[in-house]
Amino acid sequence: MDGSLTFTNNISFLSWPVIGDNQTETDFYAVNLLLSCFYTVFLFPLGLVGNVLILLVNLDPCQRRSNPDLYFTNLALADLVLVLDSLIEVFNLSGHYYDDAVLCTCMALFLQINMYSSVFSLTWMSLDRCVALTGLSSRSLTATHNSLSHHSSLMCTAIWVAAIACTLLPFATAHVQHGWGRGFCFAAAAEVQWLEVTLGFAVPFCIMGVCYALIGHALLQSERPRRAKTLRMIAAAVAVFFVCWLPENVFIGVHLLCGATEPSRRRGNSTLWQQYPLTGHVVTLAACANSCLNPVVYGLLGKTFRRKLNLFLKHHLHCLAAPQRTTDMTRVPLRGVPERAVQTQHMCSPGSER
The missing domain is CATH 1.10.287 (Helix Hairpins)
Structure with missing residues (x-):
C-alpha cells in the first residue's frame, strides 16, 4: 500500500497541474505545443509523403508487384491513415476530446484498428523475410510459407480482419462489463490496455526480434555482398519499432501493474491521458512517429x-x-x-x- 502511494506521488509531477496553478499549466501547454509543432513540421510531412510514394509506386499499373510489394502497400495504407489521423491526436493538447465518451470511443476504435494493422503487417513481413532469407529446412513450414506467399492478398485481408477483431471484441466486452454509461470510454478499460500492451507490442516485438536475429545470423554466415548494409537496415527496423512504441507501452504497463487504471484509483471516468497529459502527449507523439519513419526504413532505404x-x-x-x-x-512533316x-x-x- 505504501509503495503504491509513493509511486503515485513520484509520478505526479507529470500529471496536469491542479486547478489554479496557472503558471505551471501554461508551461505544460507550451511544452506540448512545442512538441506538436516539431512533429507537424518534421515528422508529419515525412510520413505523409513517404507513405503516399510507396502506395503510388506499388500500385502503379506499369510496375510489376511481388508479394513483399503487396505487404509494403498494406503497411503503407495503415500507416498513412494513422499519420493523417495523428494531427487530431497531436493537437489535442489538453485532452479535451477524452471528455466526450462518443468522440473518445470513435477515435480509440479508429486508432486501434490501424495500429494493430500496422503492427501485424510488420510482424508478418518479418516472418516472411525470415523464412525466405534463412532457408529454414522444415518442409512443412516452408510449404506453408509458400502457400501463404501465393495468396498474399488473402494474408493482407487476414491482417485487417485480425486488427478489427482485436479492437471490436474488447470494445464489446468492455461495454458489457462496465456498462454503456455516458462518461465511459472503452480505451480506459484495463482489459483493453492489457491486450494492447501484450498483443500490440510485446508479442510482435519478440517475434520480430527472433526473426531478425535469425536473418542476421544467416547473413553473417553467407557470402552475399552488401550484408553489412542489410544488417544496418535490420537493426534500424527493430530500433525504430522499439523506440517508438516502448514509451507508450511502458506508460500504460506501469500504471496497469500499479493498479492506477482501476476505477477506484481514477478521477471519475478520466483516462490516463487526462490524468497525465504531458506524459501521455509525449508517448503518443512517439507512437505516431513510427508510422512516419516506417516508409524510410522499409522503403526509401x-x-x-x-x-x-x-x-x-x-x-x-x-x-x-x-x-x-x-x-x-x-506540326513538322518529317520522315518517321x-x-x-x-x-x-x-x-x-x-x-x-x-
Missing part, C-alpha cells in the same frame, strides 16, 4: 524500392512531357514522326511493360 521509384518518376515525367512533344512533332509519336503514346499507356 531499400535499393529495390529506390530503383522502382526512379523508374516511376522517369516514366510519369516522360508521360507528362509526351503530349507536348507529340503536338510539336505533328508518326512512328515516334505512336511509340511515345505506347510507352505512357497503362500496363505497358519496360
